[in-house]
Amino acid sequence: MVAGVARGLADHIGVDALVVRALFVILAFAGGAGIAMYAAFWAFVPVAPQSLDDGGVVGYALGRRRRGRVGRDRFGDNGQYIALATVAIGGVLAVQSLGLGLPGGLLWPLALTGFGAAVLWRQADDAQRTRWRTAVGGQRPRLTTTLAGAVLVFAGAGTFLAYHAQLGQVRNGLLSTAVLVTGIAVITGPWWLGTVRALSTERRARIREQERAELAAHLHDSVLHTLALIQRHVDDPREVQRLARGQERELRTWLYRPSSDQERDFGRALERALAEIEDSQGVSIDVIVVGECEIDDRLNATLQAVREAALNAAKHSGSDAISVYAEIEPSKVTVFVRDRGKGFDMNAVPEDRLGVKESIVGRMERHGGKAFIRTAPSEGTEVRFEMELK
Amino acid sequence: MxxxxxxxxxxxxxxxxxxxxxxxxxxxxxxxxxxxxxxxxxxxxxxxxxxxxxxxxxxxxxxxxxxxxxxxxxxxxxxxxxxxxxxxxxxxxxxxxxxxxxxxxxxxxxxxxxxxxxxxxDAVFSPRLAGFVLDAFAATDAPSIDPELDALTQREREVLRLIARGYAYKEIARELFISVKTVETHVSSVLRKLQLSNRHELTRWATDRRLV
Missing domain, CATH: 3.40.50.2300 (Response regulator)
Structure with missing residues (x-):
């Protein structure tokens, strides 16, 4: 309860904390050995680093003491202070009852000072843990607690002096101490500030370094790899174009797009499908999407039909650039696929050519949509897809 | 020349x-x-x-x-x-x-x-820019401060759609049965709205798109 020593030991040995605490108490009555042991453990055994999962602390080294839980509630904190205060008062009463002849005027200030010091040291433990925890947004050591501890220590010391010396001397003493402390603060202030700044600078540098490493890893995996491939295909312009275009698209997505976790978005799905055609056919397809909505069965059919149209354009039109424009409105989705290639005569398409009739127009009509093809020899082709939204 | x-x-x-x-x-x-x-x-x-x-x-x-x-x-x-x-x-x-x-x-x-x-x-819009403008001006729920500047006309929307579809100004003119000069006027007007509209969502929309 006081500093978590008992629980740390209990964790390490593998028994209940209560047992260890009881042992400490029994030993404490045996000539104070328990108290001495407890104090020694507290002072010399390092606090176990908190692991990040809730309350999951591993006392992996011998004697690592564990204290409290991650995200300990206020009550836990206050409980500890109450325990500390009880120990202080109990100690005083115990000493007095033992009749060691120490005058109360000495004992009470001692207890007060001791309690204050304990609070301060405990706080220091917290600060240490906070440093480990900064990664998960831990709390700062509380200023109020620190101040309270300091006040207690000074009050204890003051009472002691006041009891044993003339008040005037105390005043002088306190004054000179205050002057001294202020002096030390002024002298060492810049150093402290410097240390704090150096710490934060270092942390920033570390974050930057991490980001740089991530960027370098990405560039290495993608861009450098593609550049190497391009050098090996210098005599194949189509392949070079395909590689460059694919890399450009990937890098753009990485730089300008939030992580595309919206698998179900129509616009994204359309971009992905057309990117595949770009890759396999070595043409460039400009995709502009306005608006966004979730994909459903009918939109999935639309997507397949659009894909078919783009594939036709890539394979047969002879145009190396295709424009796709999709507009998603609240009530309907309209998609245009356009090339500036050689076009064709709609009436001259043989009946057995299923591509246009079946997989584009037929597919759209089966799902309650429409597809219109506008083309003429040497005029290019544009297919318009319309699908009402439910 | x-x-x-x-x-x-x-x-x-x-x-x-x-x-x-x-x-x-x-x-x-x-x-x-x-x-x-x-x-x-x-x-x-x-x-x-x-x-x-x-x-x-x-x-x-x-x-x-x-x-x-x-x-x-x-x-x-x-x-x-x-x-x-x-x-x-x-x-x-x-x-x-x-x-x-x-x-x-x-x-x-x-x-x-x-x-x-x-x-x-005149103004020059790439298909991508046209798409952005359509998206930005469509995404409006807030009441506009200046109706003249804060919304696109039907005609301007049509012109932008055609630009986004990859049409050149000449092709747009033929498609809409208007002159190239008129297409240019529409695009310039959209540009003016884009620059002068006080609708702060315009900027916010652009930033949001990146941060989503």
């Missing part, structure tokens, strides 16, 4: 020499610059008809050049050229005063056309 005097601002030397080689005889590259201060100095000294402006520049980016030059030389026209597709870059540069936006993959002939168009005082 007198060639259009152009200053090239881009921090990639390779790109500058590439553009110089590609631009046709209608364009005369009179100067180059590779960062914000040198660009401001060159433009102020040469007073070109058109500045080809890279969006990403050392020293503050293309928008910084626009802010430094436009108040002093309002007649210099800027055409933004960039590899970036980020909405905030595109919308940001237009709102800072550029009269058009094209991507760096544009062909030499198209770039020459775009420069001539900007020199004539």
């Amino acid at each position: 007198k060639p259009v005097r152009v200053v090239l601002v881009d921090d990639h030397r390779l790109f500058r020499s590439g553009v110089r080689a590609e631009l046709g005889s209608r364009v005369d590259v009179v100067g180059e610059a590779d960062d914000v201060p040198s660009a401001v100095a060159a433009i102020t000294a040469l007073v070109p008809d058109v500045v080809l402006l890279d969006v990403h520049l050392p020293g503050g980016g293309g928008a910084e050049v626009l802010r430094a030059v436009l108040p002093k030389l309002p007649d210099v026209r800027f055409l933004a050229v960039s590899v970036s597709d980020a909405a905030e870059d595109v919308i940001g540069t237009i709102r800072a005063g550029a009269r058009g936006y094209v991507t760096k993959t544009i062909s030499g002939a198209d770039l020459t056309d775009a420069v001539a168009r900007v020199a004539d005082g």
Whole structure:
């Protein structure tokens, strides 16, 4: 309860904390050995680093003491202070009852000072843990607690002096101490500030370094790899174009797009499908999407039909650039696929050519949509897809 | 016809020499610059008809050049050229005063056309920019402050849709049975709305798109 020593030991040995605490108490009555042991453990055994999962602390080294839980509630904190205060008062009463002849005027200030010091040291433990925890947004050591501890220590010391010396001397003493402390603060202030700044600078540098490493890893995996491939295909312009275009698209997505976790978005799905055609056919397809909505069965059919149209354009039109424009409105989705290639005569398409009739127009009509093809020899082709939204 | 005097601002030397080689005889590259201060100095000294402006520049980016030059030389026209597709870059540069936006993959002939168009005082929209504008002006739930500036007309929407579909101005004119001049007027009007509309969602929309 006081500093978590008992629980740390209990964790390490593998028994209940209560047992260890009881042992400490029994030993404490045996000539104070328990108290001495407890104090020694507290002072010399390092606090176990908190692991990040809730309350999951591993006392992996011998004697690592564990204290409290991650995200300990206020009550836990206050409980500890109450325990500390009880120990202080109990100690005083115990000493007095033992009749060691120490005058109360000495004992009470001692207890007060001791309690204050304990609070301060405990706080220091917290600060240490906070440093480990900064990664998960831990709390700062509380200023109020620190101040309270300091006040207690000074009050204890003051009472002691006041009891044993003339008040005037105390005043002088306190004054000179205050002057001294202020002096030390002024002298060492810049150093402290410097240390704090150096710490934060270092942390920033570390974050930057991490980001740089991530960027370098990405560039290495993608861009450098593609550049190497391009050098090996210098005599194949189509392949070079395909590689460059694919890399450009990937890098753009990485730089300008939030992580595309919206698998179900129509616009994204359309971009992905057309990117595949770009890759396999070595043409460039400009995709502009306005608006966004979730994909459903009918939109999935639309997507397949659009894909078919783009594939036709890539394979047969002879145009190396295709424009796709999709507009998603609240009530309907309209998609245009356009090339500036050689076009064709709609009436001259043989009946057995299923591509246009079946997989584009037929597919759209089966799902309650429409597809219109506008083309003429040497005029290019544009297919318009319309699908009402439910 | 007198060639259009152009200053090239881009921090990639390779790109500058590439553009110089590609631009046709209608364009005369009179100067180059590779960062914000040198660009401001060159433009102020040469007073070109058109500045080809890279969006990403050392020293503050293309928008910084626009802010430094436009108040002093309002007649210099800027055409933004960039590899970036980020909405905030595109919308940001237009709102800072550029009269058009094209991507760096544009062909030499198209770039020459775009420069001539900007020199004539018209606006140049790439399909991507048209898509952004349609998206930005569609995404409005908030009441508009100035109805004239804060919404697109039906005709302007149609023109933008055709641009997004990859139509050239000439093709748009034929499609809508209007003159090329009228298409240009519509696009310029959209540009004006894009630049002057106080609808703060416009900027927020652009930023949001990146942060979603």
